[in-house]
Amino acid sequence: MPDFREYVRRNLPPLGLPGEREAEIVEELALEFEENFRRATQSGLSPEEAFREVVQRARPWSGLANELRLAFNAPRSKPERSTRTVFGGMMRDLRYGARQLRKAPSFAIITMLTLALGVGANTAILTASQAQKKMPGKRFAFAPRNVFRSPYPGRRSGGRPAKFVMSLICVKRPLGTKNGLPGKCDFAPDGGDVKLPYGELVRKRMGTGG
Amino acid sequence: MAVTATDESARKKGSAELLILAQLESRPRHGYEIGVEIERRSGGEVSFQIASLYPVLYRLERKGLISGRWVEAAGQRRRRYYRLTRSGRKTLAAQRRSWSAFLAALQKVGGLENA
Numbered sequence: 001m002p003d004f005r006e007y008v009r010r011n012l013p014p015l016g017l018p019g020e021r022e023a024e025i026v027e028e029l030a031l032e033f034e035e036n037f038r039r040a041t042q043s044g045l046s047p048e049e050a051f052r053e054v055v056q057r058a059r060p061w062s063g064l065a066n067e068l069r070l071a072f073n074a075p076r077s078k079p080e081r082s083t084r085t086v087f088g089g090m091m092r093d094l095r096y097g098a099r100q101l102r103k104a105p106s107f108a109i110i111t112m113l114t115l116a117l118g119v120g121a122n123t124a125i126l127t128a129s130q131a132q133k134k135m136p137g138k139r140f141a142f143a144p145r146n147v148f149r150s151p152y153p154g155r156r157s158g159g160r161p162a163k164f165v166m167s168l169i170c171v172k173r174p175l176g177t178k179n180g181l182p183g184k185c186d187f188a189p190d191g192g193d194v195k196l197p198y199g200e201l202v203r204k205r206m207g208t209g210g
Numbered sequence: 211m212a213v214t215a216t217d218e219s220a221r222k223k224g225s226a227e228l229l230i231l232a233q234l235e236s237r238p239r240h241g242y243e244i245g246v247e248i249e250r251r252s253g254g255e256v257s258f259q260i261a262s263l264y265p266v267l268y269r270l271e272r273k274g275l276i277s278g279r280w281v282e283a284a285g286q287r288r289r290r291y292y293r294l295t296r297s298g299r300k301t302l303a304a305q306r307r308s309w310s311a312f313l314a315a316l317q318k319v320g321g322l323e324n325a
Contacts (some may be wrong), residue, residue: 024290025264025268028241028264028290029260029264031240031242031287032241032242032263032264034287057260057261058259058260063261064260067265068265068268070265070269071264071265071266071268072268072272073272
Protein backbone atom coordinates (compact mmCIF):
# COMPACT_ATOMS: atom_id res chain seq x y z
CA MET A 1 0.00 0.00 0.00
CA PRO A 2 1.49 3.39 -1.00
CA ASP A 3 1.91 5.99 1.72
CA PHE A 4 -1.12 8.08 0.81
CA ARG A 5 -0.82 10.30 3.84
CA GLU A 6 2.57 11.50 2.60
CA TYR A 7 1.19 11.73 -0.95
CA VAL A 8 -1.71 13.97 0.14
CA ARG A 9 0.53 16.08 2.37
CA ARG A 10 2.89 16.65 -0.54
CA ASN A 11 0.21 17.55 -3.07
CA LEU A 12 -2.50 19.40 -1.18
CA PRO A 13 -1.76 23.15 -1.18
CA PRO A 14 -1.91 24.91 2.22
CA LEU A 15 -5.50 25.61 3.26
CA GLY A 16 -4.84 28.45 5.68
CA LEU A 17 -6.33 26.46 8.57
CA PRO A 18 -4.78 25.67 11.96
CA GLY A 19 -2.06 23.02 11.58
CA GLU A 20 -3.92 20.40 13.60
CA ARG A 21 -7.06 20.74 11.46
CA GLU A 22 -5.06 20.55 8.25
CA ALA A 23 -3.35 17.39 9.53
CA GLU A 24 -6.76 15.83 10.24
CA ILE A 25 -7.96 16.67 6.74
CA VAL A 26 -4.82 15.12 5.26
CA GLU A 27 -5.44 11.99 7.33
CA GLU A 28 -9.07 11.74 6.28
CA LEU A 29 -8.31 12.24 2.59
CA ALA A 30 -5.49 9.69 2.82
CA LEU A 31 -7.97 7.15 4.23
CA GLU A 32 -10.26 7.79 1.27
CA PHE A 33 -7.33 7.18 -1.10
CA GLU A 34 -6.44 3.96 0.72
CA GLU A 35 -10.00 2.63 0.50
CA ASN A 36 -10.22 3.48 -3.18
CA PHE A 37 -6.83 1.85 -3.79
CA ARG A 38 -7.92 -1.32 -1.96
CA ARG A 39 -11.14 -1.41 -3.97
CA ALA A 40 -9.25 -0.93 -7.24
CA THR A 41 -6.76 -3.71 -6.52
CA GLN A 42 -9.59 -6.03 -5.44
CA SER A 43 -11.25 -5.39 -8.79
CA GLY A 44 -8.17 -6.84 -10.50
CA LEU A 45 -5.99 -3.82 -11.22
CA SER A 46 -2.28 -4.00 -10.58
CA PRO A 47 -0.98 -1.75 -7.77
CA GLU A 48 0.48 0.66 -10.34
CA GLU A 49 -2.78 0.87 -12.30
CA ALA A 50 -4.76 1.20 -9.08
CA PHE A 51 -2.52 4.03 -7.87
CA ARG A 52 -2.87 5.87 -11.19
CA GLU A 53 -6.65 5.54 -11.12
CA VAL A 54 -6.96 6.63 -7.51
CA VAL A 55 -4.77 9.73 -7.77
CA GLN A 56 -6.46 10.71 -11.01
CA ARG A 57 -9.68 11.29 -9.03
CA ALA A 58 -8.17 13.98 -6.84
CA ARG A 59 -6.96 16.23 -9.64
CA PRO A 60 -6.64 19.13 -9.81
CA TRP A 61 -5.31 19.63 -6.29
CA SER A 62 -5.69 23.40 -6.49
CA GLY A 63 -9.42 22.93 -7.17
CA LEU A 64 -9.78 20.60 -4.20
CA ALA A 65 -7.88 23.05 -2.00
CA ASN A 66 -10.13 25.92 -3.08
CA GLU A 67 -13.27 23.85 -2.39
CA LEU A 68 -11.93 23.00 1.06
CA ARG A 69 -11.07 26.64 1.79
CA LEU A 70 -14.59 27.62 0.79
CA ALA A 71 -16.01 24.93 3.04
CA PHE A 72 -14.10 26.34 6.00
CA ASN A 73 -14.59 29.93 4.92
CA ALA A 74 -10.82 30.23 4.80
CA PRO A 75 -9.19 32.82 2.52
CA ARG A 76 -9.28 31.63 -1.07
CA SER A 77 -5.97 31.58 -2.89
CA LYS A 78 -5.58 34.46 -5.31
CA PRO A 79 -4.77 33.95 -8.97
CA GLU A 80 -1.08 34.32 -9.77
CA ARG A 81 -1.54 37.29 -12.05
CA SER A 82 -2.81 39.55 -9.27
CA THR A 83 0.57 39.31 -7.55
CA ARG A 84 2.64 39.96 -10.62
CA THR A 85 2.06 43.72 -10.68
CA VAL A 86 3.44 46.07 -8.07
CA PHE A 87 -0.07 47.24 -7.22
CA GLY A 88 -1.39 43.68 -6.96
CA GLY A 89 1.43 42.76 -4.62
CA MET A 90 0.86 45.84 -2.50
CA MET A 91 -2.87 45.16 -2.20
CA ARG A 92 -2.13 41.58 -1.20
CA ASP A 93 0.31 42.80 1.46
CA LEU A 94 -2.22 45.33 2.76
CA ARG A 95 -4.94 42.69 2.96
CA TYR A 96 -2.57 40.33 4.72
CA GLY A 97 -1.57 43.08 7.16
CA ALA A 98 -5.21 43.92 7.92
CA ARG A 99 -5.99 40.24 8.50
CA GLN A 100 -3.03 39.85 10.85
CA LEU A 101 -3.97 43.02 12.70
CA ARG A 102 -7.46 41.61 13.28
CA LYS A 103 -6.21 38.17 14.26
CA ALA A 104 -3.34 39.19 16.56
CA PRO A 105 -3.53 42.90 17.42
CA SER A 106 -0.93 42.74 20.22
CA PHE A 107 1.61 41.11 17.94
CA ALA A 108 0.88 43.66 15.21
CA ILE A 109 1.30 46.60 17.61
CA ILE A 110 4.59 45.25 18.98
CA THR A 111 5.82 44.76 15.41
CA MET A 112 4.86 48.32 14.44
CA LEU A 113 6.53 49.79 17.55
CA THR A 114 9.68 47.79 16.89
CA LEU A 115 9.79 49.01 13.30
CA ALA A 116 9.14 52.61 14.36
CA LEU A 117 11.91 52.51 16.98
CA GLY A 118 14.25 50.87 14.50
CA VAL A 119 13.59 53.49 11.84
CA GLY A 120 13.94 56.31 14.41
CA ALA A 121 17.23 55.00 15.78
CA ASN A 122 18.57 54.50 12.28
CA THR A 123 17.65 58.05 11.30
CA ALA A 124 19.27 59.50 14.44
CA ILE A 125 22.50 57.59 13.91
CA LEU A 126 22.72 58.58 10.25
CA THR A 127 21.95 62.22 11.07
CA ALA A 128 24.76 62.29 13.65
CA SER A 129 27.11 60.62 11.22
CA GLN A 130 26.26 63.11 8.47
CA ALA A 131 26.67 66.04 10.85
CA GLN A 132 30.09 64.87 11.88
CA LYS A 133 31.13 64.48 8.26
CA LYS A 134 30.06 68.04 7.47
CA MET A 135 31.55 69.57 10.61
CA PRO A 136 34.65 67.67 11.51
CA GLY A 137 35.70 68.64 14.99
CA LYS A 138 32.48 70.56 15.62
CA ARG A 139 29.75 69.66 18.00
CA PHE A 140 26.84 67.50 16.99
CA ALA A 141 23.46 69.04 16.52
CA PHE A 142 22.26 67.37 19.67
CA ALA A 143 25.44 68.05 21.68
CA PRO A 144 25.29 70.70 24.42
CA ARG A 145 24.91 73.95 22.63
CA ASN A 146 26.81 77.16 22.88
CA VAL A 147 25.17 79.58 25.21
CA PHE A 148 25.07 83.13 23.99
CA ARG A 149 24.12 85.95 26.22
CA SER A 150 22.00 88.62 24.61
CA PRO A 151 24.21 91.63 24.14
CA TYR A 152 21.29 93.92 24.91
CA PRO A 153 20.83 94.81 28.53
CA GLY A 154 17.50 93.94 30.07
CA ARG A 155 15.07 96.78 30.06
CA ARG A 156 12.84 97.68 32.83
CA SER A 157 9.38 99.10 32.60
CA GLY A 158 8.12 101.07 35.54
CA GLY A 159 10.65 99.45 37.85
CA ARG A 160 9.82 95.91 36.71
CA PRO A 161 11.62 93.81 34.12
CA ALA A 162 10.11 94.19 30.66
CA LYS A 163 8.42 90.94 29.67
CA PHE A 164 8.28 91.20 25.91
CA VAL A 165 11.54 92.77 24.93
CA MET A 166 13.18 90.10 22.83
CA SER A 167 16.19 90.13 20.56
CA LEU A 168 16.87 87.83 17.69
CA ILE A 169 20.32 86.39 18.22
CA CYS A 170 21.86 84.75 15.21
CA VAL A 171 25.08 82.93 14.48
CA LYS A 172 26.90 82.72 11.17
CA ARG A 173 27.48 79.52 9.29
CA PRO A 174 30.49 77.76 10.82
CA LEU A 175 33.78 78.49 9.17
CA GLY A 176 35.20 75.76 7.03
CA THR A 177 31.81 74.36 6.05
CA LYS A 178 30.48 74.48 2.55
CA ASN A 179 26.92 74.78 1.37
CA GLY A 180 24.20 73.17 3.35
CA LEU A 181 24.65 74.54 6.85
CA PRO A 182 22.66 77.70 7.35
CA GLY A 183 23.14 80.22 10.09
CA LYS A 184 21.02 79.65 13.15
CA CYS A 185 18.84 82.12 15.02
CA ASP A 186 16.74 82.11 18.12
CA PHE A 187 14.95 84.61 20.27
CA ALA A 188 16.43 85.70 23.57
CA PRO A 189 15.05 88.04 26.18
CA ASP A 190 17.17 91.08 26.59
CA GLY A 191 19.85 90.36 29.09
CA GLY A 192 18.98 86.66 28.88
CA ASP A 193 20.64 83.62 27.33
CA VAL A 194 20.02 81.67 24.17
CA LYS A 195 21.46 78.32 23.14
CA LEU A 196 22.64 77.90 19.57
CA PRO A 197 24.56 75.01 18.07
CA TYR A 198 27.60 76.74 16.65
CA GLY A 199 29.09 79.80 15.07
CA GLU A 200 30.04 83.40 15.50
CA LEU A 201 27.51 85.69 17.11
CA VAL A 202 25.54 88.13 14.99
CA ARG A 203 23.42 90.61 16.86
CA LYS A 204 20.03 91.56 15.63
CA ARG A 205 17.61 93.74 17.45
CA MET A 206 13.93 92.95 17.32
CA GLY A 207 10.83 94.63 18.52
CA THR A 208 10.42 95.91 21.98
CA GLY A 209 7.44 95.96 24.24
CA GLY A 210 6.23 95.51 27.74
CA MET B 211 -29.63 19.70 -26.38
CA ALA B 212 -27.09 17.26 -24.97
CA VAL B 213 -26.73 16.78 -21.25
CA THR B 214 -23.21 17.90 -20.48
CA ALA B 215 -20.94 16.95 -17.62
CA THR B 216 -21.36 20.51 -16.35
CA ASP B 217 -25.16 20.02 -16.13
CA GLU B 218 -24.68 16.83 -14.18
CA SER B 219 -22.09 18.41 -11.93
CA ALA B 220 -24.41 21.34 -11.19
CA ARG B 221 -27.30 18.98 -10.35
CA LYS B 222 -25.07 16.91 -8.11
CA LYS B 223 -23.73 19.99 -6.38
CA GLY B 224 -27.23 21.26 -5.73
CA SER B 225 -28.40 17.98 -4.27
CA ALA B 226 -25.18 17.02 -2.44
CA GLU B 227 -26.33 18.20 0.97
CA LEU B 228 -29.55 16.20 0.77
CA LEU B 229 -27.74 13.09 -0.45
CA ILE B 230 -25.14 13.22 2.31
CA LEU B 231 -27.58 14.07 5.10
CA ALA B 232 -29.82 11.19 4.02
CA GLN B 233 -26.97 8.66 4.34
CA LEU B 234 -26.46 9.67 7.97
CA GLU B 235 -30.09 9.36 8.96
CA SER B 236 -29.92 5.75 10.12
CA ARG B 237 -26.43 5.72 11.70
CA PRO B 238 -23.08 7.50 11.77
CA ARG B 239 -20.79 6.79 8.81
CA HIS B 240 -17.29 7.80 7.74
CA GLY B 241 -16.56 9.71 4.56
CA TYR B 242 -15.68 6.79 2.33
CA GLU B 243 -18.73 4.85 3.49
CA ILE B 244 -21.00 7.79 2.68
CA GLY B 245 -19.64 7.92 -0.87
CA VAL B 246 -20.00 4.16 -1.34
CA GLU B 247 -23.54 4.18 0.05
CA ILE B 248 -24.63 6.97 -2.31
CA GLU B 249 -23.18 5.05 -5.24
CA ARG B 250 -24.83 1.80 -4.13
CA ARG B 251 -28.26 3.25 -3.49
CA SER B 252 -28.28 5.13 -6.78
CA GLY B 253 -27.29 2.01 -8.68
CA GLY B 254 -24.03 3.66 -9.73
CA GLU B 255 -25.79 6.68 -11.25
CA VAL B 256 -24.43 9.10 -8.66
CA SER B 257 -20.90 8.99 -7.34
CA PHE B 258 -18.86 11.53 -5.45
CA GLN B 259 -15.17 12.16 -5.91
CA ILE B 260 -12.92 13.40 -3.13
CA ALA B 261 -13.12 16.97 -4.39
CA SER B 262 -16.92 16.98 -4.21
CA LEU B 263 -17.63 14.86 -1.14
CA TYR B 264 -15.29 16.17 1.56
CA PRO B 265 -15.80 19.93 1.05
CA VAL B 266 -19.56 19.35 1.43
CA LEU B 267 -19.02 17.22 4.53
CA TYR B 268 -16.89 19.95 6.13
CA ARG B 269 -19.38 22.64 5.15
CA LEU B 270 -22.24 20.67 6.73
CA GLU B 271 -20.15 20.23 9.86
CA ARG B 272 -19.36 23.93 10.03
CA LYS B 273 -23.07 24.69 9.70
CA GLY B 274 -23.77 22.35 12.62
CA LEU B 275 -25.91 19.93 10.57
CA ILE B 276 -23.56 17.03 11.18
CA SER B 277 -20.81 16.43 13.72
CA GLY B 278 -17.62 14.48 13.15
CA ARG B 279 -15.70 12.44 15.69
CA TRP B 280 -12.57 10.34 15.35
CA VAL B 281 -13.19 6.73 16.34
CA GLU B 282 -10.41 4.20 16.90
CA ALA B 283 -11.11 0.52 16.39
CA ALA B 284 -8.75 -2.26 17.42
CA GLY B 285 -6.29 -3.14 14.68
CA GLN B 286 -7.53 -0.39 12.39
CA ARG B 287 -6.63 3.17 11.56
CA ARG B 288 -8.82 5.69 13.31
CA ARG B 289 -11.66 7.08 11.19
CA ARG B 290 -13.79 10.16 11.39
CA TYR B 291 -17.45 9.26 11.76
CA TYR B 292 -20.17 11.77 11.03
CA ARG B 293 -23.61 11.77 12.57
CA LEU B 294 -26.68 13.92 12.06
CA THR B 295 -27.30 16.62 14.64
CA ARG B 296 -30.78 17.67 15.69
CA SER B 297 -30.50 20.67 13.42
CA GLY B 298 -29.34 18.34 10.65
CA ARG B 299 -32.45 16.18 11.01
CA LYS B 300 -34.68 19.23 10.71
CA THR B 301 -32.76 20.41 7.67
CA LEU B 302 -32.99 16.95 6.07
CA ALA B 303 -36.75 16.93 6.56
CA ALA B 304 -37.05 20.44 5.13
CA GLN B 305 -34.86 19.56 2.15
CA ARG B 306 -36.89 16.43 1.48
CA ARG B 307 -40.11 18.47 1.39
CA SER B 308 -38.52 21.07 -0.84
CA TRP B 309 -37.04 18.53 -3.25
CA SER B 310 -40.28 16.53 -3.37
CA ALA B 311 -42.21 19.63 -4.30
CA PHE B 312 -39.61 20.55 -6.89
CA LEU B 313 -39.53 17.06 -8.43
CA ALA B 314 -43.33 16.92 -8.53
CA ALA B 315 -43.31 20.23 -10.37
CA LEU B 316 -40.61 18.95 -12.73
CA GLN B 317 -42.66 15.87 -13.48
CA LYS B 318 -45.65 18.00 -14.36
CA VAL B 319 -43.86 20.71 -16.28
CA GLY B 320 -41.06 18.69 -17.80
CA GLY B 321 -43.14 15.64 -18.65
CA LEU B 322 -40.94 13.34 -16.57
CA GLU B 323 -41.97 9.79 -15.88
CA ASN B 324 -42.90 8.83 -12.35
CA ALA B 325 -40.06 7.12 -10.55
